[in-house]
Amino acid sequence: MKSKSQSLKLPNPVNSNPSHDAEHVIYVAGTGGGKTSAVKYLGLVPKTSQAVFFDPYRNYAGAKFQGQMCHGTSSKAAFVKALLAARKRGKSFKLAYIPQDGATNHELEFFSAVVWSMGNGRSSKLYVVIEELASCVETTGKLKGKAGELLRGGRQYGLVIHSIFQRGQEVPKTVTEQSSTWWIGAVNSMSDAKWLADKKGLNINDIAALTSAKVNKQKIGKPIAEYLLVRDGIGNVESKSLNCHSGLRC
Template identity: 40%
Template sequence: MAINKNNQLKALHCCYTAGTGGGKSVAVQYAEMMPKSPCLAIFDPYGDYVYQTGSKLDIGFAGKRVYHYSSRKAFAIAFFDAWGTKRPFRIAYKPAKPSRTEMLWFCELMWHAADGTRRLDVVIEEVAKWCDTTGKEQSALGECLTGGRKFGLVIHTVFQRSTEVPKTVLSQSPYKIIGIQEAKADAKRMAEECSIEIEQIAALEPLTYIKKLPGWGNVEQLDLRNVFN
């Protein structure tokens, strides 16, 4: 059960959306929504953050090793060992058979660990695939999004299509990173969420984004095309 409620904590949840090749995972790492030395847990079903020694690409998380575990027991033990040290860590759960059930188990574990005296960043990749509604998400994921702020949780949700995610994801994420959109419906929804014109989203290129900050129409441009240079 989450402990040490602190209503003074700011809402920092962030969602990241972009079509194929738009650079969602790059934005998660480099959009400056993550501490430089985070306590970080990732639901990484497809191994987007697997570290490869000697690779010229920026594999891992911002070039740092991420420790992956494929069984619930191994991940839970490793996570609580790392969380117990009170030092930064990067750890990921990569279940052998990704599913909504596995994602919700992961979220329940994060909720159980949450502590209002400490920040815990949580990334959930491809969140739309693990949701069964576009309405209100009434699950462990929904609880982390709606109640996590006061217990130190910062939820980072990653998805391709905004029309496929629960409204809870968007409404509870005051920060939004929007990359290229493959469907007009998705571009329209994100334009409405950010109070901007749809043409601003249509003009985006891979690894360029619109960064929505808290406040009506408060946006800025973000360009990560030089990250790998």
């Protein structure tokens, strides 16, 4: 039996535009490290953007995202209809898909296929936030299917992918190699810190010294997440912190 995503017969994206810059972002940190708060408050997903969320744990649906309500649905048909209508209107929106089966490969593939079909290199960019990526994938090699296509080919169709996970070793290399900006919070182990340091040419001690929002809430009573923001270019690293409750940067 064909899956629902296969039977939708979705179109391909249109108007390839290679002039778009590579802007994919990853957020990596252990539990309580502030990943979702970074998505919400840092502005890497612009306030006035068109944005769509793969939201298995309802981190966005039913709440405001930078002042704009993020509507959510678990219905595949309703999600396709709402996203298509929102893209046609051409205005800012925030829409979340809440997968009924949770963070699984087939749910991510459905979401990715729908988003891929909405790409348009001459229209407004579509920011695509994927929570719990590592739970959905079944390989650390090449990411296949429409999810992989979003990372490899989405740029030229105005699709900007933001991927969120706890350990870089658990996600396909397609995700890390295609993402030009890395938000790195406190990780769970020295092996995680070493992997990140090796990948981005960082000092392992700088990563190991980061304190999570969870730990700081216990220590100082405030959920302050310390992080490194690493962009393309040698030495292009910012060391900052974020109040995960207020959204204020320190």
